[in-house]
Amino acid sequence: MNFTRICACLLFLLLGMSVNAQENVIDEVVWVVGDEAILKSDVETERLNAQYEGRRFDGDPYCVIPEELAVQKLFLHQAEIDSVTVSDQEVLQQVDQRLSWLEEQIGSKEKMEEYYNKTTTQIREMLRENIRDGLTVQEMQKKIVGDIKLTPAEVRNYFNKLPADSIPYVPMQVEVQIITREPKVKEEEIERVKKELRDFTDRINKGETTFSTLARMYSEDPGSARKGGEYGFTGRGELTPEFANVVFNLTDPKKISKVFETEYGYHIAQLIEKRGDRISYRHILLKPKVDEAEINEALEKLDTLANDIRKGKVTFDEAATWVSQDKDTKNNHGLLANPQSGTSRFEMQQLAGFVSQEVAKAVENLQIGEVSQPFTMVNSKGKEVCAIVKLKNRIDGHKATITEDYQRLKSIVTAKRSEEKLQKWIVEKQKNTYVRVNPDWRKCDFKYPGWIK
Known part of the structure; x- marks a missing residue:
């Protein structure tokens, strides 16, 4: 033994x-x-x-x-x-x-x-x-798995051997283009938000309350408000540049930052602790409210633009490039990208989850090439924006094929090969382990x- x-x-x-x-x-x-x-x-x-x-x-x-x-x-x-x-x-x-x-x-x-x-x-x-x-x-x-390299022939051979009822079914997918406009925020509303944050700082410095209490009561960051505005240790690359430039320059946990702006709104922040190149902090976010008249004005402009696209005065691709304020899509003619698959194809559930339910609803009844009516939505930065969308393509639900769904099928075969390697390793390891x-x-x-x- x-x-x-x-x-x-x-x-x-x-x-x-x-x-x-x-x-x-x-x-x-x-x-x-x-x-x-x-x-x-x-x-x-x-x-x-x-x-x-x-x-x-x-x-x-x-x-x-x-x-x-x-x-x-x-x-x-x-x-x-x-x-x-x-x-x-x-x-x-x-x-x-x-x-x-x-x-x-x-x-x-x-x-x-x-x-x-x-x-x-x-x-x-x-x-x-x-x-x-x-x-x-x-x-x-x-x-253990290493780098599994598959040729198109190997993927094709794998699926040619599958029984017809084992070939995966691909739900309906859509490709969608979007144009967004951010309604203008009045200057007096911006000043109101800044003043409120400065007042928070004064109350904390006077000992009337704590940063955590105010964050729980007023912060509009849902991810941290209920925890007193606190985030765990974070690296610089995980934050927007504007935010990182402020919090990584904080040195005294007793001091509050000046009011600063990011694409999410306006903030104040407080250092909790630094560990090497990571930092723990708390912050309060306030978002200036958009006036209803400004929303209506942005919707009217998009309605006019949509009509011009329908009449052929301008293409959706051109309008997205020159008019859209969506930084993630404007340089790609407004085409949305699926972060899960890395392609431009979305299942409807993915579109609602990764982009917004409003976009999914707007697309649901469109024909290919048709442009939606303008609508409002909350973007990935938590801001209310106005938008129109175009259904670029719809791929009906179908049994997967090599020509239409090669990447999806390749990922299935890769996962299968990986699982086989791991199972073989486990069986061999069992033999030599007490x-x-x-x-x-x-x-x-x-x-x-x-x-x-």
Whole structure:
């Protein structure tokens, strides 16, 4: 018996059960993989996470979850051997994002602590370990899979061998062009917003209230307002240049920045802490309100433009280039890009989710080449803008074909090849890794049967 096996056996025997003074079971080791233990509490935590996220298991969770954790242990063990690591910055960033998401979804910090029966500090530590492990596993899997290169012939051959009922169905997709105009904001409204932010600064400096309190009450940034305007550690490249130039020049946590403008509106900010090239801060965002008359004026101008396009006086492509204020599309004749696929094609659900529901509604009943009536929408910067759209193309739902859907099909084959490589690696790794499963946890139909030897 080698040293690892001896250590693992001792671990299983010594930690197989933890008891309190009344001899009631608190926790137990249910699996050992190599020299790593999987506790019953680990399984319960994963089950709680899955339950909250609405995940459904293909089988008994008390069989599926420990096997998933065991597979993760295999990857983590190999990552340690191969010195595969992830950066602290990447881990901290995802911990902050995940903690914020949990607090928002569950309803409050207190409810989150009650749900997990842990303090926020303990939840953060749990997330830090889980996220580091998850990211490390991803990097190890990338190394195992390597760079999979496929030729068009390989993709074609794969799908030629599929039964007709197994060929993926592609839902209807659309290609959409957009022109937007931002209604003018009156100067007095801008001054009102700036004065309100300066008043906030005065109240904080006088000790009448705190930055966090004002952020919760007044900030119009939905992502941070309920957390007192606070963001976790962030790198300069993750912020707009205007915002980064201000917050990264803050040096005293007791001082508030001057009022400054970004494409989202007007802000004040306060330093919390700096760690190397990352910064934690809080801010308050206020957005100047657009007068109804200015919205109507912008809608009328777009209505006139749409009529000119319909009459052939100008093309939509030309108008988008010279008139549109949408920075992301104007240089591409107004053509929207799908951030998920990297193409200009959207399923209707994607169009509503990635762009706006208003755009999806405007496009729904258009014919190819037709221009919509003007409408209002909230853009990706949270600003109310006026827009018209043109349906450039509609691709009806269909069974995938090489000519129409090559990139989609290629990604399916690539994912299949990757999965095959990883499954083969897991089976081989099982053969050379000590595994011990608690007898009470063996009655399972495992995906990888090599666990029980």
